[in-house]
Amino acid sequence: MPPRVHAAALRLQSSFVTKRLLIPGRNCWRVERARRLAFFIDAAPYFAAVRAAIRRAKRSVFILGWDFDSRILLVPQGANDGYPEPLGEFLKEVVRRERDLSMYVLSWDFAMVYAGDREWLPLYKLGWKTHPRPRLEFRLDDRHPFSGSHHQKVVVVDDSVAFVGGLDLTHGRWDTPEHEAVQPYRLDAQGRQSRPNHDVQAIVEGPAARALGDLCRDRWVRATGKRPAGFSAAASDPWPAHVSPEITGIDVAIARTDPGYLTRQPVREIRRLYADAIAAARRSLYLENQYFSSSVVGSALAARLREKDGPEVVVVSRLTEEGWLETRTMGLLRAHLHRKLAEADANGRYRLLYPHIPGLDRPHLLNVHSKVLVVDDELASVGSANFNNRSMGFDTECNIAIEACGDDRIRGLIASLRNRLLAEHLATTPDVVGREIGRASGSVIEAVEALRRPGRTLEPIDPPLSPDVEYLLPASALVDPEKPVDPEAMLVELVPPDARKPLAVRVAQYSAGLLLFAALAAITRWTPVREWFALGALIGAARDAADAPGAGLAAVAAFVLGGFLAFPITVLMVATILVFGPFAGGLYAFVGALLNAAATFWLGWRLRRDTVRRIAGDRLNRITRRFTRRGIVALAVIRLLPIAPFPVVNLVAGASRLRFRDFLVSTAIGVAPALVLTIVFLDRAEAAIRTPRPDTVAGLVAVSAFLLAGALFVWRRFGRDAR
Numbered sequence: 003m004p005p006r007v008h009a010a011a012l013r014l015q016s017s018f019v020t021k022r023l024l025i026p027g028r029n030c031w032r033v034e035r036a037r038r039l040a041f042f043i044d045a046a047p048y049f050a051a052v053r054a055a056i057r058r059a060k061r062s063v064f065i066l067g068w069d070f071d072s073r074i075l076l077v078p079q080g081a082n083d084g085y086p087e088p089l090g091e092f093l094k095e096v097v098r099r100e101r102d103l104s105m106y107v108l109s110w111d112f113a114m115v116y117a118g119d120r121e122w123l124p125l126y127k128l129g130w131k132t133h134p135r136p137r138l139e140f141r142l143d144d145r146h147p148f149s150g151s152h153h154q155k156v157v158v159v160d161d162s163v164a165f166v167g168g169l170d171l172t173h174g175r176w177d178t179p180e181h182e183a184v185q186p187y188r189l190d191a192q193g194r195q196s197r198p199n200h201d202v203q204a205i206v207e208g209p210a211a212r213a214l215g216d217l218c219r220d221r222w223v224r225a226t227g228k229r230p231a232g233f234s235a236a237a238s239d240p241w242p243a244h245v246s247p248e249i250t251g252i253d254v255a256i257a258r259t260d261p262g263y264l265t266r267q268p269v270r271e272i273r274r275l276y277a278d279a280i281a282a283a284r285r286s287l288y289l290e291n292q293y294f295s296s297s298v299v300g301s302a303l304a305a306r307l308r309e310k311d312g313p314e315v316v317v318v319s320r321l322t323e324e325g326w327l328e329t330r331t332m333g334l335l336r337a338h339l340h341r342k343l344a345e346a347d348a349n350g351r352y353r354l355l356y357p358h359i360p361g362l363d364r365p366h367l368l369n370v371h372s373k374v375l376v377v378d379d380e381l382a383s384v385g386s387a388n389f390n391n392r393s394m395g396f397d398t399e400c401n402i403a404i405e406a407c408g409d410d411r412i413r414g415l416i417a418s419l420r421n422r423l424l425a426e427h428l429a430t431t432p433d434v435v436g437r438e439i440g441r442a443s444g445s446v447i448e449a450v451e452a453l454r455r456p457g458r459t460l461e462p463i464d465p466p467l468s469p470d471v472e473y474l475l476p477a478s479a480l481v482d483p484e485k486p487v488d489p490e491a492m493l494v495e496l497v498p499p500d501a502r503k504p505l506a507v508r509v510a511q512y513s514a515g516l517l518l519f520a521a522l523a524a525i526t527r528w529t530p531v532r533e534w535f536a537l538g539a540l541i542g543a544a545r546d547a548a549d550a551p552g553a554g555l556a557a558v559a560a561f562v563l564g565g566f567l568a569f570p571i572t573v574l575m576v577a578t579i580l581v582f583g584p585f586a587g588g589l590y591a592f593v594g595a596l597l598n599a600a601a602t603f604w605l606g607w608r609l610r611r612d613t614v615r616r617i618a619g620d621r622l623n624r625i626t627r628r629f630t631r632r633g634i635v636a637l638a639v640i641r642l643l644p645i646a647p648f649p650v651v652n653l654v655a656g657a658s659r660l661r662f663r664d665f666l667v668s669t670a671i672g673v674a675p676a677l678v679l680t681i682v683f684l685d686r687a688e689a690a691i692r693t694p695r696p697d698t699v700a701g702l703v704a705v706s707a708f709l710l711a712g713a714l715f716v717w718r719r720f721g722r723d724a725r
Contacts, residue, residue, distance in 0.1 A: 023282055023381060023405055029274040030255035030403065031217075037208035038247035039254065039404075041384065041419055043426060045169050046178045047245075048203040049076040052171070054242035055159045055205075056096060057083060062231050063093075063105040064218035066156040066400075068386075069172040070109040070140075078176060078187035089171060097138045104137045104231050106222055110152040111142035143225040146398070147263045152225075153393070154400040155203075155386045158218050159240040161233055164211035166402050167203030167384055168373045175199055179426050181368050183361040198362060202290070202372040202423070204384050204402055207241050210254040217256065217400065224264050249415045252404060259387060259399035272387045272401050273394040276375065277302050279403075283313040283377045286446045288420050290318045290374040293390040294354070295335035304346040313378075314351045315343070316446050318427065320370040321356040321463060332390070337465035353447055355460040357427040373401070376420040378444075379413040381405040424450065429458035554590050557582065561594025565602040565652070571595060575680055584681045592670075592677055599652045599669045606656025 024030050042048035053076040056063055072090025085092050097103050143152040157165040169175055174196040177188050181198035190196040206214075212233065222230050257275045262268035280287060280302040287303070294317060306312040323333045343352050357368050373393075375383040385401025387393040406412040421432040421439070424446075428435070430453055442448035450460055557578050564574050574594065579587035655665050 022407060023278055024255040024403055029278050030257040030271050032213050033253050033255045034210040034213045035208055036206040036210040036252050036254045038250050039206050039252055040245055040248045042203045043422055044177050044179050045175045045201060048169055049176055051242040051245050052157055052165055053077060053081060055163050055240045058238060058240040059103055059159045060100060060238050061160050064158040065107045066154045066218055066221060067170040068110050068153045069170045070107055071172040074173050093138060106230050107140045108143050108222055108225055111144035141226050145225050145264055147261050150261055151397045153386050153397040156214055156218060156400055158211060158215045161212045161215040163207050163240045164214040165203055165205050166400060168201045168371055168386055169203045181359055197366050198368045200368055200370050200372055202374050202384050206254055213256055249411060252412060255403045257401045257403060259393055259395060261396055270395050272399055273298055279375060279377045279381050280306060285378050285444045286314045288316050288376040288446060290370060290372040291389040292320055292371045293332055293388040294319050295332055295339055295390045296394055297391060298394055299389045300339045300342060304343055307343060307346040307352055314447050317354045318370060319356060321367050340465055354463045356463050358461040359458050376416060379417040382416045382419055427460050428453045557590045558594040558597060561598040562601045565598035575677060579681055588677060588681050595673045596669060602652035603656040603665055
């Protein structure tokens with residue numbers, strides 16, 4: 003550990019019990035009093051509590067989230083409270099009954115990669131904007147840097163009660179501590195059984211809730227440009243009647259991350275909070291998180307593990323990532339950080355664990371989605387911020403934290419939170435966990451080892467580390483950034499120099515090919531060559547055949563066969579549009595291209611990876627290394643910009659085990675622009691050939707000029723990087 007860091011850690015350790023660690027302006031925004039506070043473990047009790055609190059609202063409700071789904075049932079067994087069960091209808095009815103109530107729902111304006119898992123435009127679907135001055139407003143927050151997201155998960159009712167944690171009001175989150183393999187109430191966006199989900203949320207009441215209301219108002223103004231209602235504490239108490247506070251009269255710190263996209267003043271309070279808390283630990287650090295890749299957290303933990311008498315570090319995370327892309331990005335980064343900490347752990351004080359639950363099989367293993375840090379019995383933090391770089395400075399985040407400062411009540415609450423979490427994972431009770439930690443003189447690791455039994459328990463994670471991980475790790479700057487990413491830098495990273503040169507050439511060649519087609523068509527129309535090559539007659543005969551039954555099906559089948567024969571997809575598109583016309587031909591070409599891609603994707607899936615590598619060649623193998631790090635993003639770039647032949651890209655995608663849905667979505671995104679451009683050009687070219695009037699010729703010239711301008715733009719945009 004560097005001398006200055008070591009000295010700072012010693013100062014923090016010596017002052018932990020007697021002085022405040024949480025300092026507004028350094029590692030938190032504000033410290034406010036909460037008259038009542040409690041923690042919810044897993045979504046079932048939280049969802050029921052948030053419904054009960056909103057039902058009591060009189061003045062205002064704010065809902066901030068990474069995702070929001072109006073179709074979910076907060077109490078799937080049935081709330082039986084006289085209000086509609088679906089969340090959206092419930093909110094509408096609460097507003098209808100309370101004439102002085104306004105609600106504001108702010109959700110991230112998501113990236114298209116999540117389109118299949120999101121509810122599209124619930125504000126119009128539910129009729130939330132049917133009134134010129136609606137009292138229930140839903141907005142998508144797009145005020146973020148490139149590839150950033152709004153990740154705060156906050157609900158504030160009447161500025162009196164607030165909920166903060168890792169849970170969004172959306173599908174796939176509801177679950178109970180049992181995390182059963184088959185749970186009819188835990189469903190995804192398509193109504194299918196979703197992965198079990200573990201999370202933590204807190205509820206506070208009093209000035210701390212009012213401060214969180216201020217945070218929500220600021221977020222709403224920046225996202226929408228409109229100012230919501232001001233402070234609106236009501237005479238009634240929205241605290242859920244069935245929820246017992248775990249403590250009363252406690253100071254709560256609110257810590258944030260904000261990239262400063264609009265304000266130009268980045269906020270990194272959570273980053274400092276985590277670093278300061280880790281430096282101050284004396285005996286143990288208990289962490290729960292879905293990700294584990296933060297360079298700040300990793301360096302701070304490694305420094306403590308190198309100390310002779312440093313604290314234990316127990317990290318509980320999920321065994322498997324969400325899908326192919328996360329496995330090859332965040333999973334790789336976690337494996338690298340795990341190796342770094344294992345090397346620093348000379349005294350056996352580090353464990354990386356996952357909750358093992360019998361009966362859960364891949365891909366439905368427990369998703370540890372919580373974001374919890376517990377330091378000794380002295381400090382606890384709960385919120386939306388993951389232990390990754392994005393949460394340290396790139397996405398918007400909100401955590402709350404409490405510290406004991408010598409107060410035994412608060413020390414008991416902090417220990418209780420940690421013990422409740424461990425008890426759930428180890429299938430025992432918090433009292434048993436507490437006694438075992440006491441018997442082990444405060445050692446969480448010894449307590450966990452003593453309480454592990456066959457069945458539900460905590461098991462070690464040993465994430466595999468690929469031999470070429472050091473080559474892949476520079477991608478962390480884009481996969482898990484701590485500051486906004488330059489879109490140009492992302493493209494440079496996705497497309498290596500040896501592929502960028504062919505990119506400009508390929509676009510120019512594509513444009514030249516279409517222009518050459520027009521020139522040939524003109525020659526066959528206006529020169530004696532028309533007597534040797536009757537283009538119009540050939541097209542006419544083909545269109546007569548197109549009227550035959552099953553012709554469209556035959557055209558689509560030709561695309562599939564062409565995929566296996568590596569026939570150029572552009573030629574198939576041009577032929578189909580010429581034969582069937584722009585509308586039917588465009589539809590057949592689009593469907594055929596997707597089926598062509600699906601067929602060769604399947605072939606790549608079936609073939610061995612080495613076989614596909616030999617087919618792809620060395621140059622595309624280098625592109626593939628970027629592709630395996632980026633998945634759908636890289637595929638969209640390759641589709642939109644013709645870097646490699648269509649069938650080869652499909653083979654590589656299949657062999658790389660890209661999720662099929664992501665593959666089809668990105669293929670559709672990439673194929674559509676080229677198809678539309680081809681249709682427009684062929685339509686204008688045919689019009690000029692058939693009826694060579696000034697207007698038709700001018701249309702063809704305009705389209706040709708657009709093609710040339712596009713090719714010139716691409717050459718200037720990418721050509722310099724390609725030299």
